[in-house]
Amino acid sequence: MPENGGDFTFSKGSKATAAAAALLTRKSLPMIQTHPKGENGICHDDSAAPVKAHTLDELHSLQKKRSTPTTPSRELMDPLPIPGTRTGRWGRPHPGWPPTTIILHPSHCMSDSALKFTHVLYNLSPAAGSFITSTGALATLSGAKTGRSPRDKRVVRDDTTEHELWWGKGSPNIEMDEHAFMVNRERAVDYLNSLDKVFVNDQFLNWDSEHRIKVRIVSARAYHSLFMHNMCIRPTPQELEHFGAPDFTIYNAGQFPCNRYTHYMTSSTSIDINLARREMVILGTQYAGEMKKGLFSVMHYLMPKRGILSLHSGCNMGRGGDVALFFGLSGTGKTTLSTDRNRFLIGDDEHCWSENGVSNIEGGCYAKCIDLSREREPDIWNAIKFGTVLENVVFDEHTRDVDYSDKSVTENTRASYPIEYIPNAKIPCVGPQPKNVILLACDAFGVLPPVSKLNLAQTMYHFISGYTALVAGTEEGVKEPQATFSACFGAAFIMLHPTKYAAMLADKMQKHGATGWLVNTGWSGGRYGSGSRIKLPYTRKIIDAIHSGDLLKASYEKTEVFGLEIPAQVEGVPTEILNPINTWANRDAYKETLLKLGGLFRKNFEVFADYQIGEDNKLTEEILAAGPIF
Ligand SMILES: Nc1ncnc2c1ncn2[C@@H]1O[C@H](COP(=O)(O)OP(=O)(O)OP(=O)(O)O)[C@@H](O)[C@H]1O
Ligand SMILES: O=C([O-])CC(=O)C(=O)O
Ligand SMILES: [Ca+2]
Numbered sequence: 038m039p040e041n042g043g044d045f046t047f048s049k050g051s052k053a054t055a056a057a058a059a060l061l062t063r064k065s066l067p068m069i070q071t072h073p074k075g076e077n078g079i080c081h082d083d084s085a086a087p088v089k090a091h092t093l094d095e096l097h098s099l100q101k102k103r104s105t106p107t108t109p110s111r112e113l114m115d116p117l118p119i120p121g122t123r124t125g126r127w128g129r130p131h132p133g134w135p136p137t138t139i140i141l142h143p144s145h146c147m148s149d150s151a152l153k154f155t156h157v158l159y160n161l162s163p164a165a166g167s168f169i170t171s172t173g174a175l176a177t178l179s180g181a182k183t184g185r186s187p188r189d190k191r192v193v194r195d196d197t198t199e200h201e202l203w204w205g206k207g208s209p210n211i212e213m214d215e216h217a218f219m220v221n222r223e224r225a226v227d228y229l230n231s232l233d234k235v236f237v238n239d240q241f242l243n244w245d246s247e248h249r250i251k252v253r254i255v256s257a258r259a260y261h262s263l264f265m266h267n268m269c270i271r272p273t274p275q276e277l278e279h280f281g282a283p284d285f286t287i288y289n290a291g292q293f294p295c296n297r298y299t300h301y302m303t304s305s306t307s308i309d310i311n312l313a314r315r316e317m318v319i320l321g322t323q324y325a326g327e328m329k330k331g332l333f334s335v336m337h338y339l340m341p342k343r344g345i346l347s348l349h350s351g352c353n354m355g356r357g358g359d360v361a362l363f364f365g366l367s368g369t370g371k372t373t374l375s376t377d378r379n380r381f382l383i384g385d386d387e388h389c390w391s392e393n394g395v396s397n398i399e400g401g402c403y404a405k406c407i408d409l410s411r412e413r414e415p416d417i418w419n420a421i422k423f424g425t426v427l428e429n430v431v432f433d434e435h436t437r438d439v440d441y442s443d444k445s446v447t448e449n450t451r452a453s454y455p456i457e458y459i460p461n462a463k464i465p466c467v468g469p470q471p472k473n474v475i476l477l478a479c480d481a482f483g484v485l486p487p488v489s490k491l492n493l494a495q496t497m498y499h500f501i502s503g504y505t506a507l508v509a510g511t512e513e514g515v516k517e518p519q520a521t522f523s524a525c526f527g528a529a530f531i532m533l534h535p536t537k538y539a540a541m542l543a544d545k546m547q548k549h550g551a552t553g554w555l556v557n558t559g560w561s562g563g564r565y566g567s568g569s570r571i572k573l574p575y576t577r578k579i580i581d582a583i584h585s586g587d588l589l590k591a592s593y594e595k596t597e598v599f600g601l602e603i604p605a606q607v608e609g610v611p612t613e614i615l616n617p618i619n620t621w622a623n624r625d626a627y628k629e630t631l632l633k634l635g636g637l638f639r640k641n642f643e644v645f646a647d648y649q650i651g652e653d654n655k656l657t658e659e660i661l662a663a664g665p666i667f
């Protein structure tokens with residue numbers, strides 16, 4: 038009986054879970070259901086909804102829309118063969134590569150997999166995969182999982198991590214022991230060894246060369262290899278030559294499930310981190326984001342040990358060298374707003390803040406592409422070309438044109454591309470100390486102002502709260518926005534207690550005189566259902582005014598309940614939308630909704646009331662007082 042799973046039952050088979058099980062195992066094994074939905078309408082889980090298909094065939098047919106071909110072309114209609122090449126642009130193998138019987142697993146000497154030759158595809162170039170779209174990108178499906186599986190993410194609890202990491206209520210670290218990890222590791226490695234080919238990527242994390250981490254990713258699918266090629270920092274052939282031993286290794290068995298009877302397992306998916314062994318194992322999910330965010334979790338452990346703050350944020354820099362950070366949960370606008378024609382992109386999702394300034398952890402971006410438009414997001418649009426991975430999008434079978442509005446497979450469609458596909462990327466992806474810290478919230482309640490200026494205590498309050506509220510646009514009958522609170526705008530990835538990161542942020546902001554802002558990229562004029570999402574061009578104007586320093590000079594009024602400072606004017610933005618009360622037809626409904634959200638914030642913050650943030654009790658008290666008052 039798993040110690041961490043609590044009350045689980047064998048599902049009698051809801052359609053979605055049965056479909057997921059069928060997809061993962063190709064048999065209808067009953068799945069074990071884990072934790073039910075959170076109480077109080079607060080959702081602590083930012084993973085995506087299940088895939089909208091019940092069989093593999095159904096899933097594949099969702100991806101391709103039929104149209105009449107104008108010029109029938111055979112090559113176009115067949116899936117691309119996966120080339121058997123061992124080398125590629127980045128792929129000059131260093132001595133000893135590729136090994137014949139794979140390095141993965143030296144421990145068992147008499148087995149078929151030990152005798153078998155596995156073809157290792159080492160640091161492949163982008164020419165491998167499934168379907169090429171009309172702009173040259175690679176369209177793939179991630180299978181049954183179209184988002185991360187935070188309930189299946191485990192960390193080995195040993196004598197060291199027991200004391201160092203954050204465990205228990207609210208923590209993303211679900212424990213497992215070394216033995217269970219080794220069982221899963223062996224399962225993944227055996228599976229990988231049973232394949233005719235596996236993909237191996239040797240790459241770097243962190244553009245700050247002083248704190249660079251070497252990672253090796255061993256995976257079963259070409260698309261996973263290309264994804265990591267895009268997302269991690271690509272070594273030069275010279276760097277690859279002297280790569281040496283990796284600091285961290287991922288064994289990604291993709292669709293191959295864990296054994297649900299293994300101790301601690303609560304489903305057939307498991308994403309396991311072992312910090313002592315510097316290894317991660319992935320079983321039972323092909324969602325590529327697990328690798329990216331798994332490594333990010335590791336950085337959230339390694340970097341604070343060196344006094345460096347790891348951040349779930351986008352980052353860009355103006356011509357004058359002014360750096361802005363964009364924090365926010367999934368879908369709030371980190372990628373969209375950090376990708377800015379007028380500024381240099383340092384990175385869209387994961388950064389480090391050290392005494393040297395800021396540095397991107399990654400070598401690529403992972404943009405949401407639902408409803409992507411060329412007009413509104415031209416740089417992201419143009420980045421979708423050869424080398425880019427397009428996950429779970431739907432395209433026309435004949436023209437291979439992608440329909441970005443199609444949610445048939447999932448809402449969480451994604452494009453992964455190397456950062457240099459954005460024309461004004463700042464390479465190397467590093468910058469000086471940040472000047473502005475922008476907290477993004479997509480408030481589907483429609484009561485947070487489009488922009489407000491925060492003092493340090495408020496910035497810390499909102500950073501620790503990590504609020505957003507989205508609406509699951511596709512689920513029928515969902516009328517009520519779901520408030521999500523995720524500490525540090527990334528509770529799913531942090532490894533230490535949130536107050537550790539918060540203290541570091543306060544310290545750095547104070548030291549470097551950064552200004553905090555809260556930007557609502559969500560609803561205006563009413564909650565979801567009656568209002569509408571703030572237009573992206575307005576949000577961009579707001580962000581421009583923050584960057585230019587104009588907004589700092591504006592005059593401000595304070596709001597009720599949240600005590601937020603709202604500017605009287607922002608150039609290019611209609612003045613009447615700046616205070617949300619003016620945009621609601623019904624003021625009572627506004628007040629009621631405001632109080633409701635205030636209550637959710639208060640309830641969420643209760644657990645933090647007992648913690649001290651930093652050395653100074655004064656700051657802790659100020660932070661507690663910086664929340665909603667009513
Ligand atoms: N006013 C707005 N501001 C920002 N984004 C908006 C706005 N209106 C609509 N959007 C859309 O919201 C989405 C924001 O997603 P984005 O990819 O930037 O999320 P993210 O914060 O990077 O999340 P993740 O961490 O999951 O990558 C985009 O699809 C964008 O087009
Ligand atoms: O990790 C992912 O799957 C996508 C992402 O950036 C996030 O959810 O923050
Ligand atoms: Ca993003």
Ligand SMILES: [Mn+2]
Nearest residue numbers: 349366367386
């Ligand atoms: Mn992210």
